[in-house]
Amino acid sequence: MTSDRVVLYAEFTAVPGSADAVEALVLGYAQVVRSEPGNVVFDVYRRVEAPERFFVFEVYRDRAAFDDHLGGEAGRAFNATLTPMIVEPQSALSFLTPSAGS
Template sequence: MSDEQVVVSAEFTARPGLADEVDTLAQDYAASVRAEPGNTTFEVYRRTEDPDRFLVFEIYRDLEAFEEHLRAEAGTAFNARLTPRIVEPRTVLSFLTPAGRS
């Protein structure tokens, strides 16, 4: 198990006319994730220049906390509701490392 934080961004695009519905789903899910003991940050953003595009910024205490997040039933339910409402086949995840660190 790694003691380093896990930092992730997730991006997805709402289907035409569904951005507000996707926003509501994401905000509800955010409240659930923020209650997870290993989550330190879960913020949902919409791109100013294209409000159908979303970016979620997530930080977990460590790898174990992130893996627990992935196993949580709330995530499975959220993704089942989100996937038919977005353009991509699934959210696009990027794992991030603070600049200046290897």
């Protein structure tokens, strides 16, 4: 990956009894994000040992593509629906940078 890519993961926990609904919501949103011109990867995972915990790995072409993603109406609608379905006040984002030699 080139150094100008934006790489991150988001983590969140479904409120009890809503994990399958959260998964359906996130998978639907994944289809939208994957169609964005600057998106490279948007992969959704559930933890094996805690299936109510979600991990979403994301890669964007560059900062402008990521900013376009953040500013999109689809993201605002997704987050408005997701927020009451998760334990945290919002998804916890962790930004990554490639190690030397990657």
